[in-house]
Amino acid sequence: MLLPLHAAQASAPIRVGQPSRPGSAPARASTPKAAASGRTATTRTASASAAPAKARTAGGIQRTALETPAKAAAASTDNRAIAAVRMWPSREYTRVTFELTQAIPFRARLIDNPNRVILDLEGLEVESKVRELLGKISTNDPFVRQVRVGQFNPETLRIVFDLKQAVAPQVFTLKPAAGYQHRLVLDLYPKHPVDPLEQLIADANGKTHDSKAASGPKQASKGKSSAASGKKAPAPEVTRTFTVVLDPGHGGEDPGATGPMGTHEKTVVLAVAHKVKKLLAKEENLRVVLTRDDDYYVPLGKRVSKARGVRADLFVSIHADAFVKPDARGSSVFVLSNHGASSLGAKWLARNENRADLIGGVNIKTASTPETASLLMDLYTTSQIRDSKVLAKRVLAELGQIGRLHKASVEQANFAVLRSPDVPSVLVETAFISNPDEEKRLRHPQY
Secondary structure, three states: OOOOOOOOOOEEEOOEOOOOOOOOOOOOOOOHHHHHHOOEOOOOEEEOOOOEEEEEEEOOEEEEEEOOHHHHHOOOOOOOOEEEEEEEOOOOOEEEEEEEOOOOEEEEEEEOOOOEEEEEEEOOOOOHHHHHHHHHOOOOOOOEEEEEEEEEEOOEEEEEEEEOOOEEEEEEEEOOEOOEOEEEEEEEEEOOOOOHHHHHHHHHHOOOOOOOHHHOOOOOOOOOOHHHHOOOOOOOOOOOOEEEEEEEOOEOOEOOOEOOOOOEHHHHHHHHHHHHHHHHOOOOOEEEEEOOOOOOOOOHHHHHHHHHHOOOOEEEEEEEEOOOOOOOOOEEEEEEOOOOOOOHHHHHHHHHHHOHHHHHOOOHHHOOOOOOOHHHHHHOOHHHHHHHHHHHHHHHHHHHHHOOEOOOOOEEEOOHHHOOOOOOEEEEEEEEOOOHHHHHHHHOOOO
16 A cells, blocks of 8 residues: 555646647646645546547647546446556656556646655556556656555555656646557656756866867967067957757657667667767867757657757757668658658658657647747748758768668658758668668667
8 A cells, every 4th residue: 555645735736738838848737826725636537548529720730639537437447457667767857658458537646745746547456567667767767766556445546756856747648559559648847947058058067178268378489479570460260169969769659660670760860879979079169969868759849949949050860761661771861841742752751750759659738839830831941941951962972971872862851850940950861770781780889
């Protein structure tokens, strides 16, 4: 059984799929009135992955309203079970995913002093799958200290997440997709998120860089000043740090393509991104930012907004291609197109890559940001695409020096991750992971 909760402590419901303002942190789950009074607020019940009751469209994003809790509760409970539990900790947020055999009602609450999140799952009992969560807690998780599991009552399974810091949680559901069953997702974001530029500064301050400026100006030789010699002093050099954002595709719940040997695209492209970052870090006046530095999922719109948040000069999304025929091979480079795809293959690939949010898991009610709304298409300037093509041609030429190209020209398609109106952006398909020979090369660190 769980340890009893103190009734005097303030709690508040976690809003299921609560929309947040564009560019803002996830909506806080606390209710100031409840916290001030010390009363326990009632919690909202929702159905995990409930069938859509009504669909509506806003800003180009289709939003689906969940069925009422009463309808979900009326479903048969004979086959209710937790099929799998997965946990994805990272510096940015921690995700906990419950994969379920069918839709279930649930309640979620945020409680302070001490900070914890309580998740009640209706119609379930404590069994081996949910106990697996206890062994998934990492000491490096910045948010979760420990997890407790118990039978709150005969009809309710209670899971308590004891936290290391104050969080702004989000709970949402995902319908079955790409081999996954119904999913209930708990995302734990920091209550006070770090600004990406501030994070860059903090990272830079933690390192020691050799700098010509640090040694101070050199003393002029006696008797050989520029004034004395009559020569005009050279103008001081003005240097600027360029920021390159590397975007390893997929991650976490979304493995991307899988090769014949079982290699996941998300693993390969993350290794490539780390290696490229290490190489670029040797260049002067160049800093490199990764959209993800570990195995967790970042929504497509967040990848774009992160690049803009650090004022990126270039954005490079890294992928490993796949096709139904195993003989497809070679590298490709893509840029955005707002006039249709340059080929059927490019259109097919863009459509598959743009489905990543459905697989990786995105709260559709918080996905309506300026970066993801279709109205942004009007802002994609000709100069952005032109500059992206210049970068893409150079990248393609370099790839041609080290391996085979799938196509000798830059292709265009409407990739969601390239929709940044002011940052030149390219998507690189390093090789075909679906090709057995190229999969072997992708698995080799030297390649």
